[in-house]
Amino acid sequence: MSRNAETLIRADGVSVRLGGNAVLEGVDLAIRPGEIVTVVGPNGSGKSTLLRVLIGAVFPTHGSVERGGGLRIGYVPQKLHIDPTLPLTVRRFLNLPRRHRADEIRDSLERAGLQAYADASMSDLSGGQFQRALMARALIDKPNLLMLDEASQGLDQTGTADFYRQVEEIRDTLGCAVLMVSHDLHVVMRAADRVICLNHSICCQGHPEAVTAAPEYRALFGTDADEALALFRHDPHKHPHEHPDGNECHAQGHEKKSADA
Amino acid sequence: MLDDFMVRALLAGLGVVLAAAPLGCFVVWRRMAFFGAATAHAAVLGVALAIALSISVFAGVLVISLLMAVLVTLLTGRGYAMDTLLGVMAHAALAFGLVAVSFLSDVRIDLMAYLFGDILAVGQADLAVIWGGSLLVIGLVIFRWQALLTATVSDDLAYAEGYHPRREELILTISLAIVVAVAIKVVGVLLIAALLIIPAATARPFSSTPERMAIGAAGVGVASVAGGLWGSWNLDTPTGPTIVCIAALLFAGLNILARLIPRARSSG
Incomplete structure (x- = not known):
């Protein structure tokens, strides 16, 4: 698994307005080769729109999306x-x-x-x-970026757990990065290298454990967040991967949050 | 014994149905049936303009059909749903076309020939235009087949693969306008949509893949043209409508057959 500084795809200050509603506001996101990134957020927080901006199906109102050379996207839509x-x-x-x-x-x-x-x-x-x-x-x-939109939807708990184990396996065998979107906090946390908490703008991001402890995240998900955190802490298969920017919520997120609330 | 004009009629019919078959499949899959019919109705305005300007009817119809199709594609989603826009524009074009024809009092126009086609009057030049347009459409559809199919399954899948679903849709739209323009002589504006939809729908229960459905639709189209010509020769009936009647009978007969033999059906 390569983990160089090159990014596969990058969103710079992406804002999307649909029918007068701000769906996304100033989202910055970069996916590096081989990492598993999970976007969590409540229903209607712009998660699917973010993926659709990245594949080119939605044109950002502001900001831009930059695709790295040789990017091959494998996209699994929410429903088909x-x-x-x-x-x-x-x-x-x-x-x-x-x-x-x-x-x-x-x-x-x-x-x-x-x-x-x-x-x-x-x-x-x-x-x-x-x-x-x-x-x-x-x-x-053999994509180098696999994008999953609520892919565990409709699976039962065992099915969901199997599914995320499978995602990790795929990453390890293919070496592809994975960007997935979910509102299912419990299992998502186990497979991710990096969690992005989205509510129209990015309110916090980082290593799963750090994010589950962040006040912005807890404000969004309430008691669900406590359960997810508990689950995460009891998980014996913690991720050994390194995270250069992982262990803190971005300052940018804190500022955006107040405008959002 | 087939006379020369019957051979030309047969060739003209085959040219139209072979292009209409794969295109008709996309019309069915993408639920564009009304789009096809509306584009065809607008063609009457093209006929009127062509006669007024003394240009070829084919060119007039092609321009109006293209204009209509592109306008609807561009305007869809900006306040009105596509079927509403089609309803407004197609019938407006049809009405303006009929009114425009009435102004052309010095020219005797057999409007029936354009509404229902006049396949027995197809000349050498018409044949060249029909087969030219038909081969162009077949080429376009084959060239863009995988992209068109991906975009038909899902716009988002197509975007993720680097395609532009709007561009693929425009290719279908343009192809549709070409088929309408070449088919006007064969079945007329009122029955063109039938040659797009009925063969594709007839082939559906016997097809497990998109390709088989397109080939099956072509087979049904060829059988309809041959059967329609034979029928109209023997029964002295109008040829264009007879072709569509044969297609409709094949649709009904084969669908009943498919239900009687469940194994032949690929899915419910």
Whole structure:
């Protein structure tokens, strides 16, 4: 896993206004190779919009997004509706937008536990299988940045825990950075190298443990935050990764917070 | 025994349905059926303008259809939903077209020929225009196939892959305008949408992948043209509507068949 100073993607002072509402305000964010970054925030805090700005689906009203050379994004959307008039097998879905050799498809399906479903229609998959197919498609081109939007949605607690373990595995085997968005505090904390707490603007960020202790974070999530912190402290698999800027909430966050509240 | 004009009619029909098949699939997948119909209705204004300006009907229709399609694409989401905008603009264009035709009193225009097509009157030059437009559309759709398909599955997936879904949509829109322009002689403005939608919808229950659906739609289109020409020759019925009737009968028959043989269906 490389961890040099080069950034994969960077947002500089990104603000987005949709229909007169400020969805994002002055968000600065840089993702470095191989790190797992989790964006947490309440519903409607702009998390999904932030991801959509980064993939280029939403144009920032102010600020800019800079993509590093050779950036390959694997994107797993929050939900995907496939029109019933569109026939699409799992195999065909994995071949979008680039076609892959049969053995690559087979390997990918095997890793996702979908080897029996290559010729099944996407619309016949269960929620969990559909999620795994989305993930397999995002990974098949070996991205260096995997983006997950509420990917654990609809999974039960065990499923969610497995899912985040899987995310760590993917990072370790592929060496890709992971940027994920979630409102699910409990499990998110375990897998992240860095947590960004978003409520239209970034209110605090850093190492998960530091963030869960930050007053801004606790103000946003209340007692849920206590439980998440407790969970985190009892987790025997703490992350050994280094965090140059990890152990404090950014001063910038403190200033923004007052304007936000 | 087929006379020369029947051969030309057959070739004209094939040119239209082969381009309409893959394009019609996208129209169905992206729920643009009304868009196709509205673009076609606006074509009447193009016919009127072409005759008034003494330019080719094909060019007039192409310009108006393109203008209409691009305007709707640009205006959508700015206060009105797409179907509302289409409803306003398509019918306004149709009405202005009909009124404009009435001013052209010195020219005798058989409006029926443009509303329902006149495939038996297709000449050599028409054939060249039809196949030129048709091959252009087929080429465009094949060239952009993977990008169009990705954008159809999800705009966000397409953005993440570095595509521009709006640009892909514009390619479909332009293709649609071209198909409308070349099909006007074959089935007329009122029935063009049928050749886009019915073959694609007929192929759906028998297709497990987008490609099979497009090829199936082409097959249904070819069968409709052949069957329609044969039917209109033998029953002395108007050819364009007969082609659409055959397509509709194939749709009904094959859909019932698909329900009787559940294994042939790829999904509910």
